[in-house]
Amino acid sequence: MDTRDAPDLWPAGFFISAVPCGEDVVLPIWQVKDDWESVRAIRRSPPASVAPHGSKPGRWLAEAGMDVTVPRRLIVEARLACWLQAYVDDARGRLFVGYAAASWQDKRHAIARLDVVHVQPGMPLEVGEALVRVAVREVAEVGALCVVTAIDGPELRGLGFRPANDGGLTLHTREC
Numbered sequence: 001m002d003t004r005d006a007p008d009l010w011p012a013g014f015f016i017s018a019v020p021c022g023e024d025v026v027l028p029i030w031q032v033k034d035d036w037e038s039v040r041a042i043r044r045s046p047p048a049s050v051a052p053h054g055s056k057p058g059r060w061l062a063e064a065g066m067d068v069t070v071p072r073r074l075i076v077e078a079r080l081a082c083w084l085q086a087y088v089d090d091a092r093g094r095l096f097v098g099y100a101a102a103s104w105q106d107k108r109h110a111i112a113r114l115d116v117v118h119v120q121p122g123m124p125l126e127v128g129e130a131l132v133r134v135a136v137r138e139v140a141e142v143g144a145l146c147v148v149t150a151i152d153g154p155e156l157r158g159l160g161f162r163p164a165n166d167g168g169l170t171l172h173t174r175e176c
Helices: 037-043 059-063 069-076 125-141 154-158
Strands: 014-018 080-090 093-104 111-119 146-149 169-172
Touching (some): 059 093, 069 093, 069 111, 080 125, 093 125
Antiparallel strands (some): 014 080, 080 093
16 A cells, blocks of 8 residues: 555545544644655645534535544544545535545554545545545554454455454555
8 A cells, every 4th residue: 555656546536635623623643744745735624615614524524415423423532543535626616525534443543443434426436445545544654553444345455454353354554
């Protein structure tokens, strides 16, 4: 999953960025990885018209029909490691087509959990793959040694996730 040599992190015509969570939500990721050029674009938040101040995080995703209960709960629990959104930026504006969220499983931030990956029906499989790839890279950059998930799909196995002894899938980030 080394993205430094990859021509594109996501499919043509699609973009991935961090979901703005508000000034009161501190994600350690933003403070650490200033040297990773490929992900630098992810930090760009949508314009104020997409993420107005005082709105609930991910409101625009919910309005697009996506259930954002899990990442909002992770914010409240102070366990959110990253929340990414995928969108198409075209002449009609931004069309949000998916998101992924990961959380910390331990206080040392050595184990991350890929909690949810949602891609709207009709979108290419590569959008989900890109969301997973970037989420894994995000948590690995700040120290996650392992990413676990209960999500099972061919795109995860294609990215290096393997069956775990206790069920679900796991990815050791040193193998990325």
